[in-house]
Amino acid sequence: MLDKDQFENWIKASHMLFEIFEGQYDAYPLAKNGFKNGYLSENLMLKKMT
C-alpha cells in the first residue's frame, strides 16, 4: 500500500508520463469541455490551433 506521499508522487509522475506520451492523442479534454459548455457549438475542437 502506498503511503500518502507515495500516492501523490504516483499521481504526479503518471500524469507527467501520460501528458508526454499520450497527451497528443488525448481527446478527453475535448469531450469534457464539449459536454460542459454546450456540445459542439462551443467545443474546443472548433478552435484553430495556434
Next chain:
Amino acid sequence: MTVINKLLEDFDCDVFRNFKDAYERNDKNWKSLKNTIINQFGRLVENNFKIGWNKNVGLAVAPYLFMWNFQRFKEYFKAKKIDLEFYFKRLGVFLEGKTSEFEFFREKKLVSDQIDHKKTKKLFEQINDKLKELGIGHNEPVGTAKLLHIFAPYYFPLIDNSEAQAVGLVAYGEPITSNLYLKWMVKLKEWLQKYHEQIGKLEKEHNFSILKLVDEGLYIMSTIKQKARVAELGLYR
C-alpha cells in the same frame, strides 16, 4: 488546422496493432484496415464538426470514444462495415434521453457520496445495451465506463480490461459486468478515502478528477504498450 484534425493526424493506430491476431499481423491487411478507419473518421469530422451546425452530443464524445476505445472500433471494422456517422448520431440521440440521469450523477463525488447501486446498475446496463446494439452485438463494458465517466467524471471511474485484470477485479478473459463495475467503484472509493487529504490538492493542481488521474496511472502501468512509445524518445532518428 483545428485541434480535432491535429489529434487525428497525430493518432498512432500502430500502437493498437495486435500481432497475435493473424489478420492484423498481415501488413497489407493492417494498412488497409487502419486507412479505412481513419478515413471514415476523418469524413465524420469533415462533415459534422462545424461551428454552430450540429449539437448532437454523440458527436461531442465521438473523438474521445473513438480514440480511447480504438480496440473496439477496430473490431467493428473487421467484423462488418460500420458507418461512424450513423453510430455517433444514434448514440447522441440515446445519450440526450439520459440527460437527467447524467445530471443526477454529475453532482456527486465517488469519494464522498454514497454509491447508488440500483441507479448505477440500471444506467450501466442501458448504455451497454445501446453500444451493443450499435456495435457488433457484443457487450461493451469498457465503452460504457468511458461514457459514464465523461458525463459524471467525479463519480464514475474509468476501467478497461487490462486495468481490471491488473488490479485483480477480473480474471484473464473475464468480462466486466455491471456488478463488477459496482465492485470496482466500492473498492476504488475505499482505497481513495485513505488519501482524501491529497485528492483535493491533486484535482485542483491538474484540473482533472482524481478518477481520471488514477486511470492515467493504471493506464501507464497496465494498458498501453509503452514499448511502442520508446521510439518517440528519438534515440535512433
